[in-house]
Amino acid sequence: MAKTLGPVRRKFSPWNDPTAKPLIEFRNVVKRFGDFTAVDDVSLGIYEREFFALLGPSGCGKTTLMRMLAGFEHPSEGEIRLAGASLAGKQPYERPVNMMFQSYALFPHMSVEKNIAFGLVMDKMPKGEIETRVQEMLKLVKLEKFAKRKPHQLSGGQRQRVALARSLAKRPKVLLLDEPLGALDKKLREETQFELMDLQQELGMTFLIVTHDQEEAMTVADRIAVMDHGKLIQVAGPSEIYEQPNSRYVADFIGDINIVEGRVTAIDGGLIRMEAAAPRVSIVMEDDAATSVGATAWMAVRPEKVRISHDAPIETGVNAVHGEVWDIGYIGDTSVYHVKLDDGGTFRAAVANVSRTVERPIGWDDRVWLTWSKTAGVVLTA
Amino acid sequence: MSTEKSRSGRFLLVGIPYAWMLVFFLVPFLIVAKISLSTSVMALPPYAPVVESLTDLWRKIGEFSFFNYLRLVQESIYVESYLSSLWIAFSSTVIMLFIAYPLAYGMARAPKAWRPTLLMLVILPFWTSFLIRVYAWIGILADEGLLNWLLVSLRVVDEPITFLATQRAVYIGIIYSYLPFMVLPLYSSLEKMDETLLEAAQDLGCTSFQAFWRVTFPLSIPGVIAGSFLVFIPAVGEFVIPDLLGGSDTVMIGKTLWEEFFNNRDWPAASAVAITLLLLLVVPIVIFQNAQAKAQEAGR
Ligand SMILES: Nc1ncnc2c1ncn2[C@@H]1O[C@H](COP(=O)(O)OP(=O)(O)O)[C@@H](O)[C@H]1O
Numbered sequence: 073m074a075k076t077l078g079p080v081r082r083k084f085s086p087w088n089d090p091t092a093k094p095l096i097e098f099r100n101v102v103k104r105f106g107d108f109t110a111v112d113d114v115s116l117g118i119y120e121r122e123f124f125a126l127l128g129p130s131g132c133g134k135t136t137l138m139r140m141l142a143g144f145e146h147p148s149e150g151e152i153r154l155a156g157a158s159l160a161g162k163q164p165y166e167r168p169v170n171m172m173f174q175s176y177a178l179f180p181h182m183s184v185e186k187n188i189a190f191g192l193v194m195d196k197m198p199k200g201e202i203e204t205r206v207q208e209m210l211k212l213v214k215l216e217k218f219a220k221r222k223p224h225q226l227s228g229g230q231r232q233r234v235a236l237a238r239s240l241a242k243r244p245k246v247l248l249l250d251e252p253l254g255a256l257d258k259k260l261r262e263e264t265q266f267e268l269m270d271l272q273q274e275l276g277m278t279f280l281i282v283t284h285d286q287e288e289a290m291t292v293a294d295r296i297a298v299m300d301h302g303k304l305i306q307v308a309g310p311s312e313i314y315e316q317p318n319s320r321y322v323a324d325f326i327g328d329i330n331i332v333e334g335r336v337t338a339i340d341g342g343l344i345r346m347e348a349a350a351p352r353v354s355i356v357m358e359d360d361a362a363t364s365v366g367a368t369a370w371m372a373v374r375p376e377k378v379r380i381s382h383d384a385p386i387e388t389g390v391n392a393v394h395g396e397v398w399d400i401g402y403i404g405d406t407s408v409y410h411v412k413l414d415d416g417g418t419f420r421a422a423v424a425n426v427s428r429t430v431e432r433p434i435g436w437d438d439r440v441w442l443t444w445s446k447t448a449g450v451v452l453t454a
Numbered sequence: 455m456s457t458e459k460s461r462s463g464r465f466l467l468v469g470i471p472y473a474w475m476l477v478f479f480l481v482p483f484l485i486v487a488k489i490s491l492s493t494s495v496m497a498l499p500p501y502a503p504v505v506e507s508l509t510d511l512w513r514k515i516g517e518f519s520f521f522n523y524l525r526l527v528q529e530s531i532y533v534e535s536y537l538s539s540l541w542i543a544f545s546s547t548v549i550m551l552f553i554a555y556p557l558a559y560g561m562a563r564a565p566k567a568w569r570p571t572l573l574m575l576v577i578l579p580f581w582t583s584f585l586i587r588v589y590a591w592i593g594i595l596a597d598e599g600l601l602n603w604l605l606v607s608l609r610v611v612d613e614p615i616t617f618l619a620t621q622r623a624v625y626i627g628i629i630y631s632y633l634p635f636m637v638l639p640l641y642s643s644l645e646k647m648d649e650t651l652l653e654a655a656q657d658l659g660c661t662s663f664q665a666f667w668r669v670t671f672p673l674s675i676p677g678v679i680a681g682s683f684l685v686f687i688p689a690v691g692e693f694v695i696p697d698l699l700g701g702s703d704t705v706m707i708g709k710t711l712w713e714e715f716f717n718n719r720d721w722p723a724a725s726a727v728a729i730t731l732l733l734l735l736v737v738p739i740v741i742f743q744n745a746q747a748k749a750q751e752a753g754r
């Protein structure tokens with residue numbers, strides 16, 4: 073599953089710079105609808121030129137958070153600041169923020185070019201400049217030939233590009249994208265993801281994207297906020313989210329992972345020892361998780377970091393389980409082995425298919441050993 | 455699957471409305487058209503020639519004339535009635551638009567749970583006969599009527615205003631009677647409008663007011679057109695309202711037609727009036743049909 077890590081990232085991490093001021097700042101923002109809390113005490117800083125993703129299951133409050141920034145909803149508590157100034161009381165049309173709507177919200181009575189020009193006309197930009205900008209936008213989203221069409225004469229993908237062009241035309245400081253690629257098929261979606269990244273780099277804008285697709289978030293974003301029930305669970309870069317999840321929720325939400333529950337038996341010098349009952353295994357991990365002896369903790373290790381073999385390892389007591397191959401998922405570049413463990417539960421190991429033939433291929437019903445090193449996974453306390 | 459059967463089934467399906475139109479619209483139309491080309495006589499039926507068969511028609515074709523149509527142009531009462539009907543219908547349509555639009559807008563923006571009730575209230579008057587409702591307005595508009603009682607007791611006026619038997623009363627009657635036909639199409643076009651469009655407009659720099667003019671109103675134009683024609687077309691030929699509420703100063707073509715037919719027993723002239731009215735209304739009806747077809751095409 074290495075491809076979920078996305079391309080090599082530019083060196084960009086203002087969030088690690090204590091002198092940097094965030095462009096957008098949520099301060100203890102709460103949003104309630106009646107007695108239902110949609111956004112629960114969110115504090116978050118997003119930096120200029122950052123590509124930031126809000127990730128979470130449907131209904132966790134992503135859209136609500138974004139709509140508060142655009143000005144369509146108002147926080148029940150807390151404050152949102154943009155470039156150092158509070159947004160409270162600012163109407164949507166007064167905010168230097170544009171939104172690309174989940175439903176696109178194209179004006180059905182206007183042609184593609186009129187849709188794109190809409191915001192510029194409202195800004196009273198001179199006619200000539202509007203025309204130039206619209207042409208530029210049409211070219212950007214490759215819709216020059218469709219300028220005169222009405223939205224209902226376009227395909228889903230083309231409409232989505234019109235919506236993108238319309239929200240970009242005003243060159244807002246911040247562009248909000250609410251599940252922008254939801255309606256596209258996989259291939260087009262991946263293409264568009266890279267286009268979005270290029271665009272963001274080119275225009276030097278700050279993008280805030282909402283998605284429930286973890287691969288999408290991993291691909292496009294500099295940082296990801298994983299949300300659940302209106303709360304931010306973890307905010308970090310894609311590789312950190314993937315390699316160092318801070319909870320079982322995040323670990324489970326992003327990619328595939330094996331989780332083993334155990335009791336901490338010793339903590340010494342950066343090593344945490346655990347004993348698990350099902351499967352019965354002793355675990356030693358190099359981790360500095362804040363836990364204590366006797367506490368319950370979870371060891372999480374990704375399938376591609378688990379070694380699978382017919383032969384027993386030298387030290388069988390630690391970080392090793394054994395069982396029977398129950399299913400093999402062949403996903404082109406990798407094979408995922410689902411192993412039924414002898415003392416309960418299943419465990420998964422992924423192996424890259426590097427050569428086309430293997431000497432002793434592992435097959436269904438084979439008895440195998442699964443092992444992992446003490447740096448392969450993490451210890452989770454929640 | 456028998457294609458033969460399904461074809462005849464489809465033929466039946468398309469054929470029924472045509473047959474209906476033929477029997478109940480085209481045939482009566484032709485009869486009236488024929489009478490309009492006849493001459494008024496003191497007889498029964500009160501026109502000549504009376505045609506008994508198709509061959510008879512051929513024999514008597516020389517007796518038909520356009521005399522009645524010539525009269526429509528030459529005698530000022532007809533021209534006046536047509537013009538005044540068109541004007542009254544047009545101006546009450548405009549007034550209704552101004553009343554119905556905010557009403558329909560408010561209904562469409564009301565909480566979802568209220569909308570069926572509001573819709574019900576608009577349709578409620580139809581539960582009572584049209585004639586009875588117009589009669590009721592006589593009681594309301596009379597010099598000693600409810601409206602004057604209210605105006606005098608609120609000291610808006612000192613003396614009762616004469617409503618009844620004036621053009622004012624005709625306008626009130628038409629606007630009251632046809633308002634629901636204006637409200638309903640407006641409501642349906644406003645109600646199905648996607649609210650995120652307004653958010654998008656505001657997001658792109660519109661105030662709520664600008665968003666209304668640039669998005670809501672243009673998108674409701676099919677409703678405006680539908681409502682306007684739905685009230686304009688029947689209002690032109692309206693007879694009951696000017697007859698019951700209007701006075702001698704209100705000449706409307708429906709009333710003129712009635713007088714021609716029942717008072718003067720001049721069937722041919724009355725028929726000519728009717729046919730001309732129909733031809734006059736064909737123009738707006740065709741425009742209306744075109745607009746509807748276009749709206750249907752545009753609306754997904
Ligand atoms: N206007 C509203 N009134 C009541 N509840 C709402 C409203 N908007 C959103 N919600 C609720 O808030 C929760 C979060 O919604 P949303 O932000 O749209 O989720 P997401 O975009 O993450 O799928 C949902 O349970 C939704 O039903």
Ligand SMILES: [Mg+2]
Pocket residue numbers: 134135174
């Ligand atoms: Mg959403």
